[in-house]
Amino acid sequence: MDGSLALEIPQIFPExxxxxxxxxxxxxxxxLPKSKRHAAxxxxxxxxxxxxxxxxxxxxxxxTFFSGMIVVDGFSIFLRITFLVVGALTVLAxxxxxxxxxxxxxxxxxxxxxxxxxxxxxxxxxxxxMIFLGLETLSIASYILLGIKRSDAxxxxxxxxxxxxxxxxxxxxxxxxALAYGATRTTNLEAIGREIAAGSAGMTLIYVAVGLLFVxxxxxxxxxxxxxxxxxxxxxxxxxxxxxxxxxxxxxxxAVLVRVLMVAFPAAYAKWLGLVWLSAVLTMFVGNCxxxxxxxxxxxxxxxxxxxxxxxxxxVATRNQEGVAALLFYTLTYALMNIGAxxxxxxxxxxxxxxxxxxxxxxxxxxxxxxxxxxxxxxxxLAGIPLTAGFAGKFFIFRAALESKFVxxxxxxxxxxxxxxxxxxxxxxxxxxxxAPDDWSPVAMSSSAIAVIALSVLGILxxxxxxxxxxxxxxxxxxxxx
Amino acid sequence: xxxxxxFANVLVFxxxxxxxxxxxxxxxxxxxxxxxxxEKLSPYECGENPVGSPWIQFxxxxxxxxxxxxxxxVEVVFLVPWAVVFKKLGMFAFVEGLIFIAILAVGLAYVWAxxxxxxxRPEERGSLAEx
Amino acid sequence: MIPLGFYLVxxxxxxxxxxxxxxxxxxxxxxxxxxxxxxxxxxxSFVAFARYYALLDGQVFVFFVMAVAxxxxxxxxxxxxxxxxxxxxxxxxETNLMKW
Numbered sequence: 001m002d003g004s005l006a007l008e009i010p011q012i013f014p015e016x017x018x019x020x021x022x023x024x025x026x027x028x029x030x031x032l033p034k035s036k037r038h039a040a041x042x043x044x045x046x047x048x049x050x051x052x053x054x055x056x057x058x059x060x061x062x063x064t065f066f067s068g069m070i071v072v073d074g075f076s077i078f079l080r081i082t083f084l085v086v087g088a089l090t091v092l093a094x095x096x097x098x099x100x101x102x103x104x105x106x107x108x109x110x111x112x113x114x115x116x117x118x119x120x121x122x123x124x125x126x127x128x129x130m131i132f133l134g135l136e137t138l139s140i141a142s143y144i145l146l147g148i149k150r151s152d153a154x155x156x157x158x159x160x161x162x163x164x165x166x167x168x169x170x171x172x173x174x175x176x177x178a179l180a181y182g183a184t185r186t187t188n189l190e191a192i193g194r195e196i197a198a199g200s201a202g203m204t205l206i207y208v209a210v211g212l213l214f215v216x217x218x219x220x221x222x223x224x225x226x227x228x229x230x231x232x233x234x235x236x237x238x239x240x241x242x243x244x245x246x247x248x249x250x251x252x253x254x255a256v257l258v259r260v261l262m263v264a265f266p267a268a269y270a271k272w273l274g275l276v277w278l279s280a281v282l283t284m285f286v287g288n289c290x291x292x293x294x295x296x297x298x299x300x301x302x303x304x305x306x307x308x309x310x311x312x313x314x315x316v317a318t319r320n321q322e323g324v325a326a327l328l329f330y331t332l333t334y335a336l337m338n339i340g341a342x343x344x345x346x347x348x349x350x351x352x353x354x355x356x357x358x359x360x361x362x363x364x365x366x367x368x369x370x371x372x373x374x375x376x377x378x379x380x381x382l383a384g385i386p387l388t389a390g391f392a393g394k395f396f397i398f399r400a401a402l403e404s405k406f407v408x409x410x411x412x413x414x415x416x417x418x419x420x421x422x423x424x425x426x427x428x429x430x431x432x433x434x435x436a437p438d439d440w441s442p443v444a445m446s447s448s449a450i451a452v453i454a455l456s457v458l459g460i461l462x463x464x465x466x467x468x469x470x471x472x473x474x475x476x477x478x479x480x481x482x
Numbered sequence: 483x484x485x486x487x488x489f490a491n492v493l494v495f496x497x498x499x500x501x502x503x504x505x506x507x508x509x510x511x512x513x514x515x516x517x518x519x520x521e522k523l524s525p526y527e528c529g530e531n532p533v534g535s536p537w538i539q540f541x542x543x544x545x546x547x548x549x550x551x552x553x554x555x556v557e558v559v560f561l562v563p564w565a566v567v568f569k570k571l572g573m574f575a576f577v578e579g580l581i582f583i584a585i586l587a588v589g590l591a592y593v594w595a596x597x598x599x600x601x602x603r604p605e606e607r608g609s610l611a612e613x
Numbered sequence: 614m615i616p617l618g619f620y621l622v623x624x625x626x627x628x629x630x631x632x633x634x635x636x637x638x639x640x641x642x643x644x645x646x647x648x649x650x651x652x653x654x655x656x657x658s659f660v661a662f663a664r665y666y667a668l669l670d671g672q673v674f675v676f677f678v679m680a681v682a683x684x685x686x687x688x689x690x691x692x693x694x695x696x697x698x699x700x701x702x703x704x705x706x707e708t709n710l711m712k713w
Contacts, residue, residue, distance in 0.1 A: 005574055006574050023585065023588055026588075026592055027588065027591070027592065030591075030592055030595040030596060031595060129674050129677060132677075132678075132681075133677060133681070136681045136684070136685070140684050140685060140688050143688050143689070143692065144688055144691075147691075147692050147695060150695045151699065152699075153696075153699045153700060156692065156695050156696040156699055156700070157696070159692045159695075159696075160641070160692050160693070160696055163685075163688070163689050163692055164635075164641070164644055164645075164648075164705075167648045167685055167689070168632075168635055168648055168651075171628075171631070171632075171648055171651035171652050171655065172651075174652065174655045174678065175628055175651070175654075175655045175658070177655075178655050178658040178659050178662070179658070181659065181662055181671060181674075182621075182658065182662040185662075185666050185668060187670070187674070486615075489615070542694065545690065545694065549687045549690070549691075552683045552686065552687060553683070553687070555683070556679060556680050556683045559676050559679060559680070560676060560680070563676075
C-alpha cells in the first residue's frame with residue numbers, strides 16, 4: 001500500500017505546491033522585515049505559475065487515484081486551470097488593494113492560495129467526503145478573506161453573515177452525505193452510481209440526500225432561494241474578494257454539483273429536475289429584476305452574479321455533454337469579465353471602499369477614457385452583447401438547453417439577458433452622459449490593476465470573437481467524462 | 483425486541499430519579515413558609531453583597547490560548563490512530579505523519595513569532611511601562 | 614444492540630433542533646452552538662451507519678468533521694470577536710449595516 005500511494009503523489013502536485021507556497025508566504029510575512037513583505041505577491045504568482053505547469057503536465061491523464069478519492073480527467077484539469085486563472089487575477093488585483101487599505105499582503109495572498117487549494121480539491125474529488133473537505137478549505141479561507149479588514153464594521157458583518165450561513169449550509173450538505181453513505185455504504189461517487197443502478201440502495205434516503213446536497217451547493221453558488229447572503233457579503237467584502245467570491249466558489253460549486261449529480265445520482269437527479277428548473281428560472285428573474293433598482297454598484301454586481309448563477313444552472317439542468325462544455329466555457333469567461341469589472345469598481349471606490357455608488361461614475365468616460373472603455377467592455381460582456389465572451393457563453397448554454405428540449409428555459413434565459421442589458425447600460429450611460437462632479441479626484445491606477453484589466457479585456461475579446469478554440473477545448477475536456 | 487429489555491433498567495432508573503426529584507421538591511414546597519425579602523432574593527455569593535455586574539469581559543488572551551489548544555487537541559485525534567498502526571503501514575505513512583506534525587508546528591511557530599504566546603504582547607508592554 | 618433506526622431518529626431530532634435553533638435564536642454564539650449541534654448530529658449518523666454495516670470509514674469521516682468543526686470554530690470566534698470590538702453587540706438583528 002505504501003509504494004503505490006507514493007507513485008500517485010504527482011497527481012496532486014498542483015495542490016501540494018500551492019499549500020507549500022502558501023505556508024512559505026505566511027512564514028515570510030512573519031519573519032521578514034516589514035519593508036520586504038510585499039514580495040508575497042511575486043511569490044504567490046510564482047506559485048500559481050508553477051502549479052499551472054504541474055497541472056498542464058497532467059493533461060492526458062484519465063483515472064482515479066488514492067483509492068478512488070482523487071479523479072484526474074479533462075474536466076478536473078480544465079477546472080484547475082480556471083481556478084488558477086481566477087487566483088492569479090485575484091492575487092494581482094489584491095496586491096495594490098492590500099497596500100492601499102493597509103492590510104497584511106502576505107496573509108492575504110497566502111489565504112488566496114489556500115482557497116485555490118480548496119477549489120482544486122473540489123474539482124478533483126471523486127468522493128463526497130473529499131468534496132466536503134475541499135469545500136471547507138475554500139470556505140474557511142474565504143471567511144477570513146471577507147473579514148480581513150478587521151477594523152471595518154462592514155467587512156466584519158460580511159464575514160459573519162457568510163460564516164453563519166455558509167456553515168449552516170455545510171451542515172445540510174454533510175447530512176446529505178451521511179444519508180447517501182447510509183443508503184449505499186460508500187461515499188465514492190462511481191460506487192454510489194453503481195449501487196443505485198444495481199437497485200441495492202434505499203431510494204427514499206437517496207432522494208432526501210440529493211435534496212440536502214442541492215441545498216448545500218445552492219448556498220455556495222447562490223441560487224434562489226439560497227441567495228439572500230450574496231448582496232450583503234459582496235457589498236461588505238474587500239472588493240477584490242467580492243470578485244473572487246463571485247467567480248471562484250461559484251465555478252467550484254457548479255463543477256462539483258455537475259459531477260455529483262451526473263456520476264453518482266443520475267436517477268435521483270431526474271426526480272428533482274422540476275425543482276432545479278424552477279430554481280434556475282427564479283434565480284434568473286430575481287437576480288436581474290432586483291439588480292434593476294440597485295444604486296450601489298457592488299450590490300448591482302452581486303445581483304448580476306445571482307442572475308449568472310441562474311444561466312449556469314440552466315447548463316446544469318440540460319444534463320448533456322454540450323451543457324457541461326458550455327458550463328466550463330461560461331465559468332471561465334464569466335471569471336474574466338467579473339474580476340475585470342470588480343477590479344475597476346475597486347479602483348474607482350478609492351481608499352476605504354467609499355465611492356461605490358452609481359453617481360461616483362459620472363463623467364468617468366471623459367476624465368479617464370481608458371478605464372471607462374474597459375469597464376464598458378466588461379459590462380457589455382456581462383450583458384451578453386455579441387462579439388464578447390459573454391455572448392458566446394450564453395449562446396452555448398441556450399443551445400445546449402434547446403438540444404435537450406428545454407425550450408422554455410432557453411426562452412426565459414434570453415428574456416432575462418434582455419432585462420439585464422438595462423442595468424449594465426445604465427452604468428455606461430452615467431459614465432459617458434453625465435458631467436463629472438467639481439470635486440473630482442483622479443482614480444489612482446497601479447501596474448498590477450492595469451495588468452488584470454488588460455488581461456481580462458484581451459480574454460473577453462479573444463473568446464468572444466474566436467470562441468471556437470475554447471469551446472472545443474471544453475468539449476474535449478468533457479468527452480472522457482463518465 | 484427482547485434485547486431491548488436490557489435497557490429497561492435504564493428506564494426504571496430514569497423514572498425513579500425523576501420521581502424522587504419531583505416528589506421531594508413538591509413536598510418541600512408544601513411544607514415550607516413563604517417569607518421573601520430583598521436579601522433572600524439576591525444571588526448567593528458566599529454571604530457577601532454582590533458588587534457590580536457578573537457579566538465581565540475576560541481577557542482576550544484566554545480565547546487565543548484556547549484556540550491554540552484546540553488545534554493541538556484535534557491533532558491528537560489524527561495522531562492516535564496513526565501511532566497505533568504506523569509500524570504496519572511503513573515508511574510512507576511515517577513520513578506523512580511527520581509532514582502533518584510539521585505543518586502544525588509551522589502554525590505554532592507563526593503564533594509564537596506574532597507574539598501571541600505571551601500574556602502581554604511586546605507592543606502593549608511598552609505602553610504599559612509608560613503608565 | 615439498539616437498532617439502527619433509533620440512532621437515526623435521535624440524529625434527525627438533534628439536527629432539527631439545531632436547524633430550528635439557528636432560525637429562531639438571536640445571539641451569535643447561540644447560533645454557532647446550533648451549527649455545532651447539527652454537525653454532531655450528522656456525526657452520530659455516520660457512526661451509527663458505520664457500526665451497523667461494520668465499516669470503519671464512517672468513523673474516520675467523523676474525525677474529519679471534528680477537525681473541520683474545530684477550524685470553523687476558531688475562525689468563527691475570531692470573526693465574532695472582531696465584530697464585537699467594532700459594534701459592542703452580539704445580537705444578529707443589530708448587525709444590519711447593509712440591507713437592500
